[in-house]
Amino acid sequence: MNALEVRQLRKTYKNGVEALKGVDLDVAEGDFFALLGPNGAGKSTLIGIISSLVNASSGETRVFGTSVQKQRSQAMAEIGLVPQEVNFNQFEKPFDIVVNQAGYYGVPRALARERAERYLNQLGLWDKAFKMSRTLSGGMKRRLLIARAMVHHPRLLILDEPTAGVDIEIRRSMWRFIEEINAAGTTVILTTHYLEEAENLCKNIAIIDQGRIVEDTSVKALLSKLDVETFVLDLREPVDALPVIDGIELVQMDATTLEASIPKSRSLNRLFRQLEESGMEVVSMRNKANRLEELFVRMVNLDGENAA
Amino acid sequence: MSEKVTATTYWIGYKTIVIKEVNRILRIWAQTLIPPVITMSLYFVIFGAIIGRRVGEMGGMPYMDFIVPGLIMLSVITNSYGNITSSFFGAKFGRHVEELLVSPLPPWIILAGYVSGAVFRALAVGVLVWLVAGVFSGFHMHNAVVTFSVLLLTAVVFSLAGFINAIYAQKFDDISIIPTFVLQPLTYLGGVFFSVSLLPGIAQQLALANPIVYMVNAFRYGLLGVTDVALWVTYLMMVGFAVTLFFICMTLLTRGVGLRS
Numbered sequence: 001m002n003a004l005e006v007r008q009l010r011k012t013y014k015n016g017v018e019a020l021k022g023v024d025l026d027v028a029e030g031d032f033f034a035l036l037g038p039n040g041a042g043k044s045t046l047i048g049i050i051s052s053l054v055n056a057s058s059g060e061t062r063v064f065g066t067s068v069q070k071q072r073s074q075a076m077a078e079i080g081l082v083p084q085e086v087n088f089n090q091f092e093k094p095f096d097i098v099v100n101q102a103g104y105y106g107v108p109r110a111l112a113r114e115r116a117e118r119y120l121n122q123l124g125l126w127d128k129a130f131k132m133s134r135t136l137s138g139g140m141k142r143r144l145l146i147a148r149a150m151v152h153h154p155r156l157l158i159l160d161e162p163t164a165g166v167d168i169e170i171r172r173s174m175w176r177f178i179e180e181i182n183a184a185g186t187t188v189i190l191t192t193h194y195l196e197e198a199e200n201l202c203k204n205i206a207i208i209d210q211g212r213i214v215e216d217t218s219v220k221a222l223l224s225k226l227d228v229e230t231f232v233l234d235l236r237e238p239v240d241a242l243p244v245i246d247g248i249e250l251v252q253m254d255a256t257t258l259e260a261s262i263p264k265s266r267s268l269n270r271l272f273r274q275l276e277e278s279g280m281e282v283v284s285m286r287n288k289a290n291r292l293e294e295l296f297v298r299m300v301n302l303d304g305e306n307a308a
Numbered sequence: 309m310s311e312k313v314t315a316t317t318y319w320i321g322y323k324t325i326v327i328k329e330v331n332r333i334l335r336i337w338a339q340t341l342i343p344p345v346i347t348m349s350l351y352f353v354i355f356g357a358i359i360g361r362r363v364g365e366m367g368g369m370p371y372m373d374f375i376v377p378g379l380i381m382l383s384v385i386t387n388s389y390g391n392i393t394s395s396f397f398g399a400k401f402g403r404h405v406e407e408l409l410v411s412p413l414p415p416w417i418i419l420a421g422y423v424s425g426a427v428f429r430a431l432a433v434g435v436l437v438w439l440v441a442g443v444f445s446g447f448h449m450h451n452a453v454v455t456f457s458v459l460l461l462t463a464v465v466f467s468l469a470g471f472i473n474a475i476y477a478q479k480f481d482d483i484s485i486i487p488t489f490v491l492q493p494l495t496y497l498g499g500v501f502f503s504v505s506l507l508p509g510i511a512q513q514l515a516l517a518n519p520i521v522y523m524v525n526a527f528r529y530g531l532l533g534v535t536d537v538a539l540w541v542t543y544l545m546m547v548g549f550a551v552t553l554f555f556i557c558m559t560l561l562t563r564g565v566g567l568r569s
Contacts, residue, residue: 103324
């Protein structure tokens with residue numbers, strides 16, 4: 001059974017903005033799924049409809065076979081939502097926020113307390129559990145949103161930009177936690193602007209742009225479409241002029257740094273040989289950008305041009 | 309594995325909203341419970357003890373005794389309405405209402421939870437004001453069933469009305485307009501400080517168009533055994549208001565007016 005099935009979903013807001021133009025999407029049970037798209041593409045509207053915060057204009061959404069539009073209560077019991085913006089009462093304590101959220105899903109209070117303690121501990125918030133939540137840092141607030149979303153043990157966890165503005169160390173600890181949850185069987189849908197997160201964590205991916213799904217495939221299959229990779233090369237000595245190498249584009253960034261864009265069909269040996277012949281010594285090399293990011297930009301731009 | 313949604317889910321969800329609301333009211337007791345008691349104490353001192361002595365009798369009883377039921381009702385009306393508007397609009401404004409909107413709880417449970425919280429505050433304030441009144445005029449209880457049922461129905465009616473206000477409110481100003489320009493005048497002119505039978509012809513007819521007159525009088529009957537209006541009319545009107553307002557609230561919640569885009 002699919003964790004999520006979206007069929008011909010459309011949403012036109014009262015101001016006439018057509019946010020979704022017939023979206024079809026399937027997310028398999030147990031998947032770690034990335035939903036990517038530029039700002040205003042329709043991601044938040046789609047997540048809003050799945051979590052019943054936004055009313056669809058037409059179409060249907062099913063969560064583990066249960067229609068969000070027809071059997072809202074049962075469908076919502078399956079979902080845990082980590083929203084893009086902090087939306088808990090900042091005048092309440094984290095422990096109370098998590099316990100109350102469990103109560104809204106019918107978790108008895110004693111069990112809710114146990115779970116709240118467990119998740120707040122796992123997310124490194126237990127020492128703040130009885131402080132006012134407005135005193136938490138940005139990263140702590142994000143982790144509290146995750147604890148709140150997990151307390152009723154949803155089968156589908158939706159994370160809308162969960163690591164925005166969170167420092168790298170906390171981000172990594174958050175991802176370890178989410179990976180463990182996914183490994184334990186919870187289906188995860190993630191939207192993020194940190195595309196390396198999607199590349200490293202997710203199995204499947206959909207790209208939404210201008211209210212339409214423009215790509216829906218596995219991360220592996222998507223990355224195989226990338227036919228050119230860009231490397232940054234650090235040289236030992238400054239260079240004045242660059243050699244011309246057939247099929248490889250070289251750009252000088254500063255006196256000792258080059259960027260080389262190389263088709264996957266080309267050998268890197270040729271690049272190094274030519275540089276050596278030109279008297280250049282490469283001391284280090286790295287990928288310029290996240291590969292998924294390159295593809296994403298390319299696909300979204302292409303779609304934008306086609307639409308125009 | 310997520311929990312299956314059953315009647316128990318709804319019951320636990322309802323209890324959670326009520327506990328949360330009651331905790332909020334008790335946590336900020338200095339804002340929720342004490343101010344009405346102080347205000348009403350001042351009314352008792354000024355209108356009851358000082359001015360009341362010169363007024364003499366009203367409706368066949370000392371003026372102090374006469375104003376006690378009305379002032380308790382004034383507290384119940386303003387606190388039930390004010391509690392639900394500030395709490396639910398605050399949840400909307402801070403977006404934590406979304407915690408409920410994404411949960412399996414149906415609209416009627418959300419409504420019942422918030423109304424119960426507002427009724428708790430109204431009754432708590434009502435009891436506190438009644439205790440203070442007892443110091444000034446002694447404790448009266450003519451008919452406990454009428455007293456309690458009128459108090460409860462009044463709190464429910466004004467909680468539901470406040471909920472509608474909170475749903476439509478876009479900014480904090482919007483939740484103070486109705487209490488200031490509608491509720492307060494209706495309550496002050498609703499027979500709290502005078503018997504409507506003292507009003508001249510047309511004014512008396514106009515006063516009888518004010519639903520608060522009926523509530524205050526029915527409550528006065530419960531405490532003191534005197535009323536200007538028939539009890540059955542009051543009950544019929546209050547039940548009618550409660551049912552109508554409940555269905556309006558349900559329609560708005562189900563459609564997601566002001567809550568879901």
